[in-house]
Amino acid sequence: MYKLLKKEGMAKRGEFETVHGTIQTPVFMNVATVAAIKGGVSTEDLEQIGTQVVLSNTYHLHLRPGDDVIYKMGGLHKFMNCKQPILTDSGGFQVFSLSENRKIREEGVYFRSHIDGHKLFMGPEESMRIQSHIASTIAMAFDECPSARAEHEYVKMSVDRTTRWLVRCKKEMDRLNSLPDTINKNQMLFGINQGAIFDDLRIEHAKRIADMDLDGYAVGGLAVGESHEEMYHVLDVVTEHLPKNKPTYLMGVGTPANILEAVDRGIDFFDCVYPSRNGRHGHLYTKKGHLNLLNAKYELDDRPIEEGCQCPACRRYSRSYIRHLLKSGEMLGMRLCVLHNLYFYNHLTEDIRKALDEGRFKEFKNKTLEGFKEYDTEDSQFKYDIAKGWKKG
RNA sequence: UCCUCAAUAGCUCAGUCGGUAGAGCAUUCGGCUGUUAACCGAAGUGUCGUAGGUUCGAGUCCUACUUGGGGAG
Numbered sequence: 001m002y003k004l005l006k007k008e009g010m011a012k013r014g015e016f017e018t019v020h021g022t023i024q025t026p027v028f029m030n031v032a033t034v035a036a037i038k039g040g041v042s043t044e045d046l047e048q049i050g051t052q053v054v055l056s057n058t059y060h061l062h063l064r065p066g067d068d069v070i071y072k073m074g075g076l077h078k079f080m081n082c083k084q085p086i087l088t089d090s091g092g093f094q095v096f097s098l099s100e101n102r103k104i105r106e107e108g109v110y111f112r113s114h115i116d117g118h119k120l121f122m123g124p125e126e127s128m129r130i131q132s133h134i135a136s137t138i139a140m141a142f143d144e145c146p147s148a149r150a151e152h153e154y155v156k157m158s159v160d161r162t163t164r165w166l167v168r169c170k171k172e173m174d175r176l177n178s179l180p181d182t183i184n185k186n187q188m189l190f191g192i193n194q195g196a197i198f199d200d201l202r203i204e205h206a207k208r209i210a211d212m213d214l215d216g217y218a219v220g221g222l223a224v225g226e227s228h229e230e231m232y233h234v235l236d237v238v239t240e241h242l243p244k245n246k247p248t249y250l251m252g253v254g255t256p257a258n259i260l261e262a263v264d265r266g267i268d269f270f271d272c273v274y275p276s277r278n279g280r281h282g283h284l285y286t287k288k289g290h291l292n293l294l295n296a297k298y299e300l301d302d303r304p305i306e307e308g309c310q311c312p313a314c315r316r317y318s319r320s321y322i323r324h325l326l327k328s329g330e331m332l333g334m335r336l337c338v339l340h341n342l343y344f345y346n347h348l349t350e351d352i353r354k355a356l357d358e359g360r361f362k363e364f365k366n367k368t369l370e371g372f373k374e375y376d377t378e379d380s381q382f383k384y385d386i387a388k389g390w391k392k393g
Numbered sequence: 394u395c396c397u398c399a400a401u402a403g404c405u406c407a408g409u410c411g412g413u414a415g416a417g418c419a420u421u422c423g424g425c426u427g428u429u430a431a432c433c434g435a436a437g438u439g440u441c442g443u444a445g446g447u448u449c450g451a452g453u454c455c456u457a458c459u460u461g462g463g464g465a466g
Binding site: 296 | 420
């Protein structure tokens, strides 16, 4: 059940009750595609980071280890020792990201495994069955995520099919939840709005799925090639047509600035690979903007990644040391960076909730966005002198 | 002392029949949005050991020298 606690403009502060605990929204969901947060982050680490929800993936878990294995092991929570709510993406995004290895038909999608090349079929029913086996808290509808550059005609055809798939998803989910051997009989289903960057398709689709009384509504097919302005415009257009008493989820987004802007447009749930993937690549998020720890100017920087940050990396290690670990290809370097970035994202959404509670979200948003610009204009305190090499001051 | 092999980018090495040099790594800088991504992309750098010679033209052929490896004594 979703409870709206407070509203400021379109921005919502809410609570979402699940069988695995209550989620405070807006919330960032931490991506663990193959039942692991890449970079060596364990479920014990989640407490330190301050996470609420974990996200995993139907397609990837189906391929390996197999949803039958997870079912026999008692469901994903038990399997990966996770006590927090878990949302599983349906495999719909792999229709987009693995587009070289699949064919889309009315009945579903024929994939060729990216691991060993074998053929497999996934339609709405298969996706629901796999997610029911996995026994996640929230299942996502099986959809097609078309490219942002797709033409109106194609997107219309695709969205209509995604709607028909949603009807099949709902029917199959209801059936699965009533079976005696189902692990999580309260598994919830979120529908996904599509329509690329076309207002008419987005609105028409939003209205159609809003009538279906689902547990939540996602906006999908964004951050797949369109500009930030186009993305924000779609949110402006779409969120008002989605049910007010249900959570909204902007799939796969985004940068810290994207999240602030999307909360301001009524989004409750987020997920993104940025903090984990970029962490592994040395790209760190801070309140002053992002920094690339691989840059030579941090070689002799004895400050933490972010001053005052209470994450496991910043409490103990310098930029200089973590940079060394990254350059040496050491696991610890990636792990510390991922921990920092996830800590940053989860605490950013915590700060957003606090600001909403206190009715000062607008002010918080503007101030935070302003802060992100600082590193863009910063004159580094570490400068390169051709004769003397890197030097402080 | 002699024989022999080598010497090319910061490092390890390619370089055809003589036509003024490339790769990998390293370095520097980018990119990454429901993860096929500890990934991908771009850039910079050379007295081709030194000095001569042959040639229209030499990293490449010849001579000497220098340095290093291996061998003989």
